[in-house]
Amino acid sequence: MKVSENDPFAIFITPPENETPAEKSARERRETEEKRISDRIDEEIKAEKAAMKKQRAVVKVLLLGQSESGKSTTLKNFRMKYARAAWKVERLSWRVVIQLNLIRSIITIVEALQAEMDGEPIRPLPVPRPPLTCAGKRSNAPPPRKSIDSEFLDSDMDTWASEPIRLTDKHELLKLRLGPLRRVETDLKRRLGAGTEEIVGGGGGVLGEDPVGRTKEFGVQGWKHMLEGPLAALSGNSQHNSREKANAVDDATEVIAECKQDMGALWVDPTVKAVLKRRRIRLEDSAGFFLDDLDRIATKHYEPTDDDIVRARLRTLGIQEYKIEFEQNNSLMDNVGLTGNFGQEWKLYDVGGARTVRNAWLPYFEGVNAIIFLAPISCFDERLLEDPDVNRLEDSFLLWRAVCSSKILAKTTMILFLNKCDILRRKLKSGARVKDFLPSYGDRPNDARSFTKYLKDKFRDTLRQHSPEPRVSYFYATSVTDTKATATTLKTVRDSILREHLKDADFV
Numbered sequence: 362m363k364v365s366e367n368d369p370f371a372i373f374i375t376p377p378e379n380e381t382p383a384e385k386s387a388r389e390r391r392e393t394e395e396k397r398i399s400d401r402i403d404e405e406i407k408a409e410k411a412a413m414k415k416q417r418a419v420v421k422v423l424l425l426g427q428s429e430s431g432k433s434t435t436l437k438n439f440r441m442k443y444a445r446a447a448w449k450v451e452r453l454s455w456r457v458v459i460q461l462n463l464i465r466s467i468i469t470i471v472e473a474l475q476a477e478m479d480g481e482p483i484r485p486l487p488v489p490r491p492p493l494t495c496a497g498k499r500s501n502a503p504p505p506r507k508s509i510d511s512e513f514l515d516s517d518m519d520t521w522a523s524e525p526i527r528l529t530d531k532h533e534l535l536k537l538r539l540g541p542l543r544r545v546e547t548d549l550k551r552r553l554g555a556g557t558e559e560i561v562g563g564g565g566g567v568l569g570e571d572p573v574g575r576t577k578e579f580g581v582q583g584w585k586h587m588l589e590g591p592l593a594a595l596s597g598n599s600q601h602n603s604r605e606k607a608n609a610v611d612d613a614t615e616v617i618a619e620c621k622q623d624m625g626a627l628w629v630d631p632t633v634k635a636v637l638k639r640r641r642i643r644l645e646d647s648a649g650f651f652l653d654d655l656d657r658i659a660t661k662h663y664e665p666t667d668d669d670i671v672r673a674r675l676r677t678l679g680i681q682e683y684k685i686e687f688e689q690n691n692s693l694m695d696n697v698g699l700t701g702n703f704g705q706e707w708k709l710y711d712v713g714g715a716r717t718v719r720n721a722w723l724p725y726f727e728g729v730n731a732i733i734f735l736a737p738i739s740c741f742d743e744r745l746l747e748d749p750d751v752n753r754l755e756d757s758f759l760l761w762r763a764v765c766s767s768k769i770l771a772k773t774t775m776i777l778f779l780n781k782c783d784i785l786r787r788k789l790k791s792g793a794r795v796k797d798f799l800p801s802y803g804d805r806p807n808d809a810r811s812f813t814k815y816l817k818d819k820f821r822d823t824l825r826q827h828s829p830e831p832r833v834s835y836f837y838a839t840s841v842t843d844t845k846a847t848a849t850t851l852k853t854v855r856d857s858i859l860r861e862h863l864k865d866a867d868f869v
Contacts, residue, residue: 421710425733431735436711442852460549465546467542526635548613648674684706685707732774740754833857
């Protein structure tokens, strides 16, 4: 057989001349095996391309910030707005967390009363470190004259500190009547599953003041673990229907309802208020504060509202990953002629913000599309829980600079939430002066709007100076416990992230 001169590849497929039947059979078997291997490789390449395409379609968002900056609250807002079905299913499960928050506030008050009755002294105020500058450096300015928590007592502070407040038999009786809440607290913690009550530090108070004892806080590995595990039966989210669990939580609700009047009497008592002030305890500004909602929450048929769940405080110790399926943004997709589910699936990661767990962030930097960084700006006069020598605002600046400097995140969209503006406004109205803790602020107006603008400019300058290359960034002043305002912000954030994701995929 003569090889065709018009086909240069014919020589590779033309059987050899004088091929015997045995040689032909062996050749055909060899060609069949080679084709099988070739087809398998083609299928693997095709599957790999499909997986890569699917991976590119998923939007990955990381929530970063120090502990108690509002990361988990932001994630709740995302889920409340864009994962309503799952949110409604889990709603009743949050009742346990809110009840635990309520009881912890009451126990904090009871322990403060006991300390007062025992004549336990208030420890001397430590000398704070010099105030900080926005560059994260120490100023040569003298320490603050006194912090805002000292202001409410004015010149009487020394007298109050040296003379314990006289409590009556009425307060002793309230303590005794509220004793059953400790058992309820233990039961509720058991319902939440495996957790830890750890000492998270001796700091966390206002700069220039001595915090009341060492703060203990109950924590769980993550909401997902909690809601899909120990509390699933409450919301009908599990096939395991445990009568013991349901009865235990019902018992807790019953006791809380019975104690409602005593809890209310304790909270509004003027002498109790004086003890809390004297011992520098500000429950109103803490996460998970529900004492003003006793009439609604301490009832047998209480069901949490959306706002209740967003305000609930539960320390999470692990990494939380949530998938959200967004509805397509048709206007944005139509503009680029794209159909299908590109950008519809989002993965949001809420990582622990404590210093001891920040080294666990690195594996989640790979392939992240956007970072939502939460900086609580109300904490300009507060100390870091893990290190009482460090100002919380200073820690946020240093953390922001480190994230901006990361080469792995060089192309990542950066979104900054200057959070807790509501608490900032209350602090400034009550007399706090920013320049006492941030000398570089100088004589600028001591109001929330001016201070927020000042910080926004500082954070923006840090981004420009330390980013490995120019990048897209967005800055928002937020109070993430305000669900309506946050919903508007999140819609803007979602559209911005999706637009950048489309650009990266060469669709825009």
